[in-house]
Amino acid sequence: MYKNVELRKLPVGSLVTIAAILETNNDWKKVMSLIPRNPLSEDREPKYNLEHIKQIEDYARSTNKKCAEVLFEEWGTSGRIRPTLSTLKDVIQKAEVYRAADELAAMLEESPPPRPHDGPAAAIDTNITLLMEMSSDYKMNGTTAQIKSANNNGNPQSMGNKTTKEMKSDSDLIEFSDPSNPSLNLPDFSVLGIKSEKQIEAEGYQTSLPNIDFSSNNSGIDTEILTDEKLIHFEYRELERITKRFADRLMYTPDAQGQGKLSGKVGSGGFGDVFVGFHVKHGHLAIKKARTHVTFDRKPEIALKVFNSEVKFLSQFRHKNIVPIIGYSRDGPALCIVCEYIDGGSLEHKLAAKILTEKQRLNILLGTAEGLKYLHGTETPAEKDKSQAYKLIDSNQSSKKHNFVHGDVKTANILLTRDCVPKLCDFGLAKQYDNTTIESAPMGTLAYMAPEGFGGTITQKIDIYSFGIVLLEVLTGLKPLVYLHNGEKMNIKHYVDESCPNNEMTHLLDPFIDKWTKGKELYTLARRCLERDRKSRPTSREICDVLYQVCGIEKPETDASTG
The missing domain is CATH 1.10.533.10 (Death Domain, Fas)
Structure with a gap:
């Protein structure tokens, strides 16, 4: 079933x-x-x-x-x-x-x-009494077939x-009630609330397992989140209503003004699914509904940790290239993070659709790099003095906004507005960085992961490596894992390295663009980002400097993109 x-x-x-x-x-x-x-x-x-x-x-x-x-x-x-x-x-x-x-x-x-x-x-027959009786009549070197035929009644009591x-x-054979032996307690799916595919389709939404009571004061939600006046708490029932009960498919409902409203599922990730719904006061909202039953970690608390990290960090970030958070929900069977809905899709989808011009790609890369520079906090001393003075004027500017590692930079996590302004999203793996190497267990996306990331070394340079993979995707239009003619898959970096022995990649540039003018410069930057030695990779500030030159845009004296 x-x-x-x-x-x-x-x-x-x-x-x-x-x-x-x-x-x-x-x-x-x-x-x-x-x-x-x-x-x-x-x-x-x-x-x-x-x-x-x-x-x-x-x-x-x-x-x-x-x-x-x-x-x-x-x-x-x-x-x-x-x-x-x-x-x-x-x-x-x-x-x-x-x-x-x-x-x-x-x-x-x-x-x-x-x-x-x-x-x-x-x-092998598991009836112990039968096996003991057979041992007196059959030699130990008898075959399995001989042992199985030993029952004179021809009806062995086997499980x-x-x-x-x-x-x-x-x-009389076995009991399933021993709590000390969980391997014998097979899950009762009906009790756990897992519904059949037909039931899900009929009800039009996904169910979540209420493993944690998130509405209680001791639910493990960070106090800093609960006391943040900038964040709005949405009732779970309200989010359920505007998403059509978290429908598995995206739906469009036209209104009298011809604007139309979206509802339903728009994406999925390792920690949760993302839905859209129209709120009367806030407009279209993106709602990330965390899974409380992640199979492989065996700890439902992982959803709580991701929730705490993402909400707490996003509430501190104010930048035009980072998706704005609006609030959260904690009174239902699943935690939800509520953000502004970015209506242009992801960079991953736009590259696959072959609709981005070279200029659009350049602006997207520059905006993404600006978002990373903001997260990494790579300021010059003069800029740092100015930002400190600005904080004295604007108390909403958090002193904790700098020195972060995103941890999962990829084209799927770069959302685009209709005007192709990029916004970094999905900060569930973000970490605050204190200028020392952090030994931990990374959980980024394998195809984008820096070599040192596999060993648990986390610095801001893992974001730079991932950005290098994004650069190759933007240049070639290929996926991060490239399918070869023999059916095998190869990481895009290795594929480009093998296909461009002299660092000449003109033949690999996305043919959708008739004439590339900045391909060589972008490929040079990508190679720098993908250096095996993390100390040889550029900082996000240096990447921005290069991209301003490549785009032919005058670099602003100060970062005016916060707000």
Whole structure:
């Protein structure tokens, strides 16, 4: 009944046992190599290659996670067609990891898949009394087939081929009530509130698991957020109403003035889905609804940590190239962050649509770099003195606004207005930076991650590296992972490096633009941003200086973009 539930929507810990099984003998690698790029296609073209397996290993090592958990996290939140529990079961069966296949069959309340009659994968009878009786009549070196035929009645009492319901009814065989052994307590999806695909479609919205009471005073929400008078608290029911109960599809409703109102889902990320809704007072709002049941971290508190970071930091930022926050909601089953709705889509979508001119791309890069410069706080001493004086005049200017690391710079997190003004968003991974290297477990996007990021080293230079990947995307029109003719995927940096041995990339420039005039300068800047040694990469201030020259725009004496 639950075979169509997406992996990313499963309750916390649902796949912990599966992940543990796949860690044995590195069986996760077999599974990963068989994951199809398109689960609905018959050609079964693989989604991942050896380079991706290595990336998973490196990332798991740096974060102290199981490789299988990292794989589930990446696979479950990537691609247009998201894998379901049924997709996972099919891949695991093809990989012939039968223990994991049996676990999944139990979760789905299906009969276990057929096994070979002999060999290591053959089913073993689990009736202890029967096995003890057989031990006196059969030699220890007998085959599995011989042992299975030992029951004179021809009706062995085995759990091996029983469904979960049958096992639960046999109280003399096993009980599922031991809280000290969670591996025996299979999740009851109906109790947890997971709805079938038909139910979700009929109701027109997604449900969330009420794992945390966010409305209580001791819910873990940062006091600085609760006391911030600039932030508006929205009732969850109100957000639910304007988004058409968090509808899974985007809807347009025309009004009498011909303006029209948007409602429903506009995007999705690793920590939550983003919806739009029209508010009578505030206009169109972007509502990021955090998931309280992130599968792979096994800690629902991760949603709370992301919420605290993003709301607290966004409330401090006032810059034309950073998405403005309006408020939040904490009185419902899921935390929500409410921001101004940016109506031009993301840079990722615009590049894919092939509609951006060279001038627009240059202005977007410059605006994004200005946003990063603001976050990083790379001021000259003179500018710092001016900003301090400005703070004395304007008490709303926070002294904490500088020295941040965004942590997840990518084209999907650069939103555009209709006039193509870029605005950085998604600050759930942002960290305040104190000029020293921070050893931590990064959770950025793998394709954009700097080499040192895999080892847990976080400085502002990881944002610079990610910006270098964005530069290559803007120049080439390619995705951060490039599909090769043999079906494999390669990171865009490595692809460009191999395709441009003499640093000449004219042949790779996005052909949508008839004549590039600044391609060489942008590629030179990209190579500087992508230096392996982070100390060799430019600062965000230096990037802005270069882009002002490339764009032919006079650099302003002071940063007048705050407000």
